[in-house]
Amino acid sequence: MTTTEPRIMPMGMAINEAMDVAMGLDEKVFLLGEDIAEPSGGVYKITKGLSTKYGTQRVRKTPISEAAIIGAAVGAAIAGYKPVAEIMIMDFIGVCLDQITNHAAKIRYMSGGQTTVPMVIRTSAGAGRGFGAQHSELLEAFAVHSPGMKVAIPSNPADAKGLLISSIFDADPVLFVEPMLMYWDPAYAGEVPAGDHRVPLGKANTVVEGKDVSIVSYGRQVHTCKQAAEALAAEGISAEVIDLRSIVPYDEAAVMASVTKTKRAVVVHEAVTRCGFGAELSSRIHEELFGTLAAPVQRVGGKNIPIPYASNLEKAFLPQVDDVVAAVKRTNK
């Protein structure tokens, strides 16, 4: 056995590697999206090199036609391919939501299982970059509310790779949300297993163990929660932090086991709080564990406003470490 250097890389590279691995494993995997081919390799460089390696038939630049992009992926998926369609920024799904919710999501059911739509929609998302109200939203709730869609949101490079490969080979359409701020920031880099590394959908990861409160999150906010857990530890509160990794399906058993143990829960995400996935999760926890809970489940999410441009307001929109700490304390009153 040879020892190798740990493979530390940013999330953007891990996502690139996931597509590379999947394309190498299965000829039916192909990519389509705006600007994804060389020379640029995508506006965020996530598909860098892939069109050179696999050709422009399998790494296809498209017109700015999101409905046509998703539609082409739907048709090709039914015909036996495993398309990975990119919607450059999540806020743009409004122009193609029909193809996602009425078609990708429903076709298996409407056909009585005769046709399936094994495709992935990759999209980048997130505030904190000064992009304003139309380039910053997390809209995973739209897909969560659309039966037939699966939804994954990684919080670290290894999961990004493992979840994306699993999503590509999943039999159902998956909305794969990539927290844009994590793409190339070395602060979010991490070790990534080589080769065909898979992380199953629906399997949560307990990133911090604790006994006093369960903080349930996904995506970039997992880091906010970890920092909150550290701050709380300094005050003698032991928080458990659960990274859901995928929210449809989500690991309900892991959540309920943790909350059964801690009797307190806080759910955290970046999306607007009102009718976000946190509402669903909070409801489920109350429904299952009402008698066990020592306090109501607290939600921490984006404010119920369009995302402001000015950086002070944008920051106030986003869930902060202090907000999570405060929410935990509300469960301890």
Next chain:
Amino acid sequence: MTTTEPRIMPMGMAINEAMDVAMGLDEKVFLLGEDIAEPSGGVYKITKGLSTKYGTQRVRKTPISEAAIIGAAVGAAIAGYKPVAEIMIMDFIGVCLDQITNHAAKIRYMSGGQTTVPMVIRTSAGAGRGFGAQHSELLEAFAVHSPGMKVAIPSNPADAKGLLISSIFDADPVLFVEPMLMYWDPAYAGEVPAGDHRVPLGKANTVVEGKDVSIVSYGRQVHTCKQAAEALAAEGISAEVIDLRSIVPYDEAAVMASVTKTKRAVVVHEAVTRCGFGAELSSRIHEELFGTLAAPVQRVGGKNIPIPYASNLEKAFLPQVDDVVAAVKRTNK
């Protein structure tokens, strides 16, 4: 004072009357949508007669171009008009959601309040008609999750009229959801005040008073809840039924007051349960009244599936009286 016959009419006629009144009151009100002009007066006859009365400039038939319909309404609203745009069936909002969530909803905020978008999007919705997966959905949660949008859903003809006139004259964009099964069914007909009858947004209506449990709903399901309340009364359970009438804004004070009294709550709607507005409501009630509640809030909603065509399955998708009764009983265990 002369006595007059009570004005009993179906909801479709009340909605027609609302537009008639609003157009009569204010020249800036105009309608646009597919097939809404004479001779047909809309595929569901909701705009019958209006183009004859107000002309085809103010009652405008459009191409099948939902994004262009909503966009035109947005621009005209900013320019000082009060457009009422029709999206024939709610499931079609996927083709124009960008105009709703990224534009109608956000423009007031993005402009720092300089431009406002006082428009209404009327749309018909609901399962139970054998229309299948793409013509039956309630998707109000998309708008609830989009700050800047208001959302109203009437449960009876008088409210339909009163809420619609209020929505048309509201300063903000309102998604106005019309339960299609109630349009012309005499079973849902009711008395409707003449003239400029308004029902404010954000003011709930307690349709059945009770003391043992609060059933909170809106739209056609209010009737399901009333029937459930009757069935429960027969078993000695006194249920209060609250009709929210609008869900953004919603009458949180009324909900909390009722649940404070009854200590038990069930929230009911037709939309898919997962990440529906019921999740938000359930979370809010737990957050506010955890210590008061005798049992966890129960949700009754559409099943988490695309809407099936076969009538036995379609019926199983929909919340039934029995489901509400069972949910109430779960709060009494």
Next chain:
Amino acid sequence: MATTNRPDAPDRETLLRMFEIQQKIKTADERFRSMLTSGQVQLIYYSPRGQECISAGYAVHLRPDDYVVTIYRGLHDHIAKGVPMRELWAEFLGRGTGTCKGKGGPMHVTHPASGLMVTTGIVGAGIPIANGFGLAAQLSGTDQVTVVNFGDGAANIGAFHEGLNMAAVWKLPVVFVCQNNLYGEHTPMAMSTGVEYISERAASYGMPGVTVNGNDPVAMWKVAGEAVARARSGEGPTLIEARTYRFWGHLMGDAMEYMPKEERKAAMAADPLPAFRAWLIENGHANESQLAEIEDRIKALVDDAVDFATNSPEPPMDELYTDVYEEIIK
């Protein structure tokens, strides 16, 4: 245009196949309407009556492994592509024996075994999806062709534009068949469309476009044949605008106040199917008894399908949660 030497007119066998397809559509349609009128069944029904020539005209050029995508007004396309009559009827009636186990219904008929891949209820949405089938064929290097059907009204929605442009840029093997029946629901085409012929829009994408009398079986056959051959040989997509008429308005129960009475009367008087029948006999392609034999056979086929469907049970309740995902997620 396609370079192969293509015959100028369909041979006798093809003509009879076209007749048979049209007759099947007519017979099935009439039965649906009579059962609806008599209250034997209740369903939302978009009659394709008047448009049969179009489906027959393209379908005879297709192989079973070619793909068809269509819309809510799709019965003629379903039948033309060979969806079995029994399962088709059962699906329309929401029975567990339907093509989609009754879960899809008439607006979502799917039968991959016969190449009927998607029926959508969303105007225009099938167009981008058809590109996906075309792309799959192109990537696989097969010569499968995809035909996607839609109405004149659909030519004004964004998906039409995006889909045709993408197909042209990628030279996809797709035939876009705009079944122009002059109305979108209750609105005449001229009130909603900035151009007189939908086929003119093909130029916006650098794609050939052609308008054809969709009620003329031979003309339709010819135009469709050229487009299918173009697609099959890798030369790219074509937009066909087939002009026709819907005899029964938008959907059953439509009062049709918005259709001038004279216009409808004239269209029904020029019913293309009896005309085609007479033409076949006049031109010696078939005699009366041969056609009568086909008609009888089809009547029996539809009788059998109605029987099968009406005697089939609703889907079992445990179908509620299956087919949402591969695994059950509640």
Next chain:
Amino acid sequence: MATTNRPDAPDRETLLRMFEIQQKIKTADERFRSMLTSGQVQLIYYSPRGQECISAGYAVHLRPDDYVVTIYRGLHDHIAKGVPMRELWAEFLGRGTGTCKGKGGPMHVTHPASGLMVTTGIVGAGIPIANGFGLAAQLSGTDQVTVVNFGDGAANIGAFHEGLNMAAVWKLPVVFVCQNNLYGEHTPMAMSTGVEYISERAASYGMPGVTVNGNDPVAMWKVAGEAVARARSGEGPTLIEARTYRFWGHLMGDAMEYMPKEERKAAMAADPLPAFRAWLIENGHANESQLAEIEDRIKALVDDAVDFATNSPEPPMDELYTDVYEEIIK
């Protein structure tokens, strides 16, 4: 086309106004880029440098009460329509003194007082909204004109198609200005668009369409003048394709690997603004010192705006929940 007797060339005053607008755009753009490069400010910035002629060419035909809609790459349109420099800079820098109190940012600059109604970050989305302004003018019986700007890439999205068709069918007073800079983000137009000239697409809607050299101020002025006059006189919309080039790629920081070096070099060498300046002098419309005076005045204007913006505070925190609805709803 418009029936009024229109002059063939702009008069001296108009030429100088155009020069002034272009110079403002250039000066503001250069300052943004230098402040970004030096790290004085951090923001996402889409330079319009190279495209100034287009905005100047249509803006001089507009009244303050005419409407303009534009996109993320909108600085040139904002300035041309007369958005005040101070508030514009403050908005770009996210300050409370900005046009939108810093809540919108560069992608959403709005200033109704000068007729800059909507800036959108969603490709194509401004087109249907512009129709709404046109419709308002039509309904009110005013002769206000709406100009909506978008790129070549936007011509492939559904909203373009739906919007142009609706404008044509309703004869709306809207001028559609496609600023064709040959790229959509990193993709050359030819790779994404089935037609060589975007203006050809006008025929799909029965609308006049014209391609113009967007770098030629007089040509642009002429074409825009005709389109604005058509709109103003109730004759309906026009599609103008103005060919141009983005000197700085899609956004600041763009490595521009996808733009052939020679192509960009040639475009920058043919920079339309110095060429226009020289032309003005050669043709006796102005002398060197007059133009230098304008340039100095503009430099001072931009200096002042930078000063104002950088010294302005961020918006107060209580702006967080205002302007979501008329009333506060948390």
